[in-house]
Amino acid sequence: MNCIKHAYDNDSLNARGRGYSKSESFDENWYKMSDADTGSDDSKDSNTVGVPQFLVVNNVHMLNGDHHHVNMYEETVDDEAKPYIEIVEQPQSRGFRFRYECEGPSHGGLQGEKSEKYRKTFPAIKIRNYNGPSRVVVNLVTDEAVPRPHAHKLVGKNCSDGVCTVDVKTGQNTVTFANLCVQHVTRKKSAEVIEQRIIESMKMDKMVKLGNLNEQAYLSEDELAQAKQQAEKQAKDMQLNVVKLCFQAYLKDGSGLISKVLPSVLSSPIYDSKAPGANVLKICRMDKYGGSCKGDEEVFLLCEKVQKDDISVRFVEQDEDGNVVWEAFGNFGPFDVHRQYAIVFKTPAYKDPNN
Amino acid sequence: MNCIKHAYDNDSLNARGRGYSKSESFDENWYKMSDADTGSDDSKDSNTVGVPQFLVVNNVHMLNGDHHHVNMYEETVDDEAKPYIEIVEQPQSRGFRFRYECEGPSHGGLQGEKSEKYRKTFPAIKIRNYNGPSRVVVNLVTDEAVPRPHAHKLVGKNCSDGVCTVDVKTGQNTVTFANLCVQHVTRKKSAEVIEQRIIESMKMDKMVKLGNLNEQAYLSEDELAQAKQQAEKQAKDMQLNVVKLCFQAYLKDGSGLISKVLPSVLSSPIYDSKAPGANVLKICRMDKYGGSCKGDEEVFLLCEKVQKDDISVRFVEQDEDGNVVWEAFGNFGPFDVHRQYAIVFKTPAYKDPNN
DNA sequence: TTATGGGGAATCCCCACAG
DNA sequence: ACATGGGGAATCCCCGTTA
Numbered sequence: 001m002n003c004i005k006h007a008y009d010n011d012s013l014n015a016r017g018r019g020y021s022k023s024e025s026f027d028e029n030w031y032k033m034s035d036a037d038t039g040s041d042d043s044k045d046s047n048t049v050g051v052p053q054f055l056v057v058n059n060v061h062m063l064n065g066d067h068h069h070v071n072m073y074e075e076t077v078d079d080e081a082k083p084y085i086e087i088v089e090q091p092q093s094r095g096f097r098f099r100y101e102c103e104g105p106s107h108g109g110l111q112g113e114k115s116e117k118y119r120k121t122f123p124a125i126k127i128r129n130y131n132g133p134s135r136v137v138v139n140l141v142t143d144e145a146v147p148r149p150h151a152h153k154l155v156g157k158n159c160s161d162g163v164c165t166v167d168v169k170t171g172q173n174t175v176t177f178a179n180l181c182v183q184h185v186t187r188k189k190s191a192e193v194i195e196q197r198i199i200e201s202m203k204m205d206k207m208v209k210l211g212n213l214n215e216q217a218y219l220s221e222d223e224l225a226q227a228k229q230q231a232e233k234q235a236k237d238m239q240l241n242v243v244k245l246c247f248q249a250y251l252k253d254g255s256g257l258i259s260k261v262l263p264s265v266l267s268s269p270i271y272d273s274k275a276p277g278a279n280v281l282k283i284c285r286m287d288k289y290g291g292s293c294k295g296d297e298e299v300f301l302l303c304e305k306v307q308k309d310d311i312s313v314r315f316v317e318q319d320e321d322g323n324v325v326w327e328a329f330g331n332f333g334p335f336d337v338h339r340q341y342a343i344v345f346k347t348p349a350y351k352d353p354n355n
Numbered sequence: 356m357n358c359i360k361h362a363y364d365n366d367s368l369n370a371r372g373r374g375y376s377k378s379e380s381f382d383e384n385w386y387k388m389s390d391a392d393t394g395s396d397d398s399k400d401s402n403t404v405g406v407p408q409f410l411v412v413n414n415v416h417m418l419n420g421d422h423h424h425v426n427m428y429e430e431t432v433d434d435e436a437k438p439y440i441e442i443v444e445q446p447q448s449r450g451f452r453f454r455y456e457c458e459g460p461s462h463g464g465l466q467g468e469k470s471e472k473y474r475k476t477f478p479a480i481k482i483r484n485y486n487g488p489s490r491v492v493v494n495l496v497t498d499e500a501v502p503r504p505h506a507h508k509l510v511g512k513n514c515s516d517g518v519c520t521v522d523v524k525t526g527q528n529t530v531t532f533a534n535l536c537v538q539h540v541t542r543k544k545s546a547e548v549i550e551q552r553i554i555e556s557m558k559m560d561k562m563v564k565l566g567n568l569n570e571q572a573y574l575s576e577d578e579l580a581q582a583k584q585q586a587e588k589q590a591k592d593m594q595l596n597v598v599k600l601c602f603q604a605y606l607k608d609g610s611g612l613i614s615k616v617l618p619s620v621l622s623s624p625i626y627d628s629k630a631p632g633a634n635v636l637k638i639c640r641m642d643k644y645g646g647s648c649k650g651d652e653e654v655f656l657l658c659e660k661v662q663k664d665d666i667s668v669r670f671v672e673q674d675e676d677g678n679v680v681w682e683a684f685g686n687f688g689p690f691d692v693h694r695q696y697a698i699v700f701k702t703p704a705y706k707d708p709n710n
Numbered sequence: 711t712t713a714t715g716g717g718g719a720a721t722c723c724c725c726a727c728a729g
Numbered sequence: 730a731c732a733t734g735g736g737g738a739a740t741c742c743c744c745g746t747t748a
Binding site for chain 1: 717719722723724
Binding site for chain 4: 455457458539541542595629630631663694695
């Protein structure tokens, strides 16, 4: 006798070829700025994954208003427990939508990965082994082996110029980022944004070389042209559908001046939920939820937007411990994916078609 | 016993609330230009539907290069068979896609309503009761009781500046418009386009008033501002998803100069196939094609893009002569329309549930 | 290679509902 | 009236096919 042997559930719908990256953090050594690197190299050599030069330079720039000189070259050989940034809550990886500037503000902020409908959480970091005042800066970087500044902007609470800056008081050891939003810069405008960032970093680089961060540096026509060209190149193939948060912390000394820079820490990637393929996969409705163990039955499945060439329907059986004891895939081709919102497939046979 | 009683076919899927307009043509009297009307009035009084003033003025302007004076005021009381434009083939109403400028040229032209896959036809007109040379002009107008010039442009063969102009030789009594395309002007740019048209028509109006079509007229700041304001108003609620072709003909005398203007004739409306709701309704796939006469069976239907609030599924039975002997509607609500591409409905009972 | 057609991505707009 | 979330319209880009 045929019987309903396999149940279908939402988790059974899976996309092929998706890698869910885990969170990353950099080594805990003090960051040491290299004065030979303009941040414009294309080398993919990243045995020692480092913070991109651009980024730190930019941050120094932003802190410029403090009018004091940070000794970027300080070496610490201190082996004691060193301060470092820890991400205590990652941002949600999926389900958040990047909004365009034209969509206006206030469409809800980025939540934490543990967020629930009626118990919302938010991305948060903690500065370990340190209890004094600091300034925390968050900006967006690309999801690459060697991350670069991203064209998108952080907007929302405490944000300006695409960057989020929070001054942390003594004793406040956790920083929670409620209402952080990712503003989706259009592909067209992304070149401009990146160009600006490059120009600033090149200026800053000059200033660092001159050893004076308080005097404006100027770029030659040539350098400007180069910045533009480079920006256009970067903008052209920058992935606009994924960003990472880059957290940086500047520790303040007794007088409130910046004394140390902690190594940057990157969050796990955040995928734009509006982007094709980045959607949370979801089965909305099916015309049958059970059938013959022999398989080969046609099922109409209505789903959220999928990619006809990168989607499959997976049947799984798990034991009490959640181990997969059986799996098989629904049978269909790209042609059976209707307008990205429905799939017509044939059921696979159950492992024991007579059971 | 239950049996398959009603068949489903593509024609059974119908939208509510769609009016398919029939073709229209204006009265056959000679067109008489009113010199008091700038074409800018908003009156919806159209007992005698007339050609909008803008249009004709524009055409005169376009013909200006001929450097001769057309007597626009000629009255004919002639009762003999008068020349007139007849549309011998209407354009296809549905299934044609308006293309944006950015989409580049050559995506296929507007076809005739009788066009078939391997026997294509095109919109065509005939000038009746006349065999001499003429110039035929086609442009786009709105689908309103009082048509206005449309923001969209005609492009393709013989087109320039959004207008199609064909010189017709003696003896060629049919003009066929192969490769006419409608260029979709963006809502933003539509105001500019319309403003330009209004400015031209106002200039022309002045020139007409001055009785000299060969000398350029100038507008005051005030008039320009008024044109702009009016254009913005018109652009804001102009329907960009539908146009009509406006055919005009200028008969030439023995020396090749324009001697008479025939009354304009409008085609039936042409709906942009890419626009929501203007799609050809189509059932792509269903999970069952027959069922119980008692009805109340759930059917998953995959379709082309529909509007969840303006769609229904109709079951019909026709006799041999095509008369409807029974009809009923599938039962579903907007919530059952999945992302515009699928409908889950319950079948209605057949007229005789026991048969 | 262009002509023809079509799918869907990127951008933008606006609505419904909850607080 | 705003904060949040979401659907879909308007615009744009690009691909496979066929003539």
